[in-house]
Amino acid sequence: MPTSARVARLGDAAIEVVARDGLRGLTHRAVDSEAGLPAGSTSYYARTRGALVELTFGRIVELDVEHTELDVDHSAPDVDELALALADLLHHSITAGRSRTLARYELALEADRRPGLRAVYDRGGARLRDRAAEVVVSLGSDAPRRHAAMLVAWFDGMLFDAVAGAGPVLTRAELVECARDMLRACGGRA
Template sequence: MERDTRADRIADAAIALLARGGARALTHRAVDAEAGLPPGSTSYYARSRAALVAATVDRLVRLDLAEAPPPAVDGSAEPSPGDLTAQLAGLLAHWTGPGRDRHLARYALSLEARRDPGVRRCLDAGGGRLRTHLAGLLERLGADDPERRARWLAAAVDGVLFDELCGWGSSRPLDADGLHAAAADLVAAVLGTTAPEPLSPGRAAGSAPGRRGTTASS
């Protein structure tokens, strides 16, 4: 248990460094300092930089899966498109708020993956796990060709997140109602249903750039 706790602490420190300083900031010594651990601690758990990247990606995926809507479970109540919309809206609010570092870290690793096949393999394996999970949920909701639709939905969610964190939307972020409307549109598109009318305009009226409306969930 202690080993697992310290390994996660190291991976969390790596995520924070990547989000703040990009791939160049990820070194064993920097992770030790960020995690508040004695020098050499990170090297004990991840002997090479490749091993450190793999551990970090695994931590990112495990955190995402822990928050994702559960796939099919025998005997459990069937989900509805409305359930998925509410869950996705909550995840978007979290991932563009308190959980933003995980996605900024993933972007940093994605840029490095363009030059490093080892990083690319780690990210591809992690992304495959998430898409398999999502396909199981979509199959349970009755989607045809759930694997194809899971790939599309994952890409669409990535697009919303990138726009909110790094793109045009980062200076005019969506409020809670806007995120819910975005989630409803995505779920309706992937399931071939009709999205409900948005509760209010998507951008927080009068909010300062870079800050969410007061109704945004955390």
């Protein structure tokens, strides 16, 4: 297995460990076990616990960037098409991507206490905000920075409320309607 594939496998396993057991459960041994690899495999790639936390978060950012590619025509954006794509992304993050979402929340709080992790977190967040700005610009926003911030805050709030908050998990159809409303507020035309 190539190094990058092995690191990705370890990162995926670490995400599952953090989602299930929290950061306290994130150990080299737990990741080895989750990945189905021999003892010592994780420590070869991440010698310290800090390095293991960074490997985990790096994998989350990599997957987030990969999964935020919206399959839409950016040259002729359509609010309904974008709303469907955003709702699908949100629905995936609530359901199939729930482990990554939970692990991201755990690590977001840790990033507030660790400057090195904070830098990784902020770089990943900037990439996602840039994508949000591209979306609102394509819709004709007259205030892309503000509208991108609104769109990201809406997405994050809906996600948190469904996964860790007290709110209900909305249906896919309800998420589409919410996304459509938000996109219209961010410069999208009906």
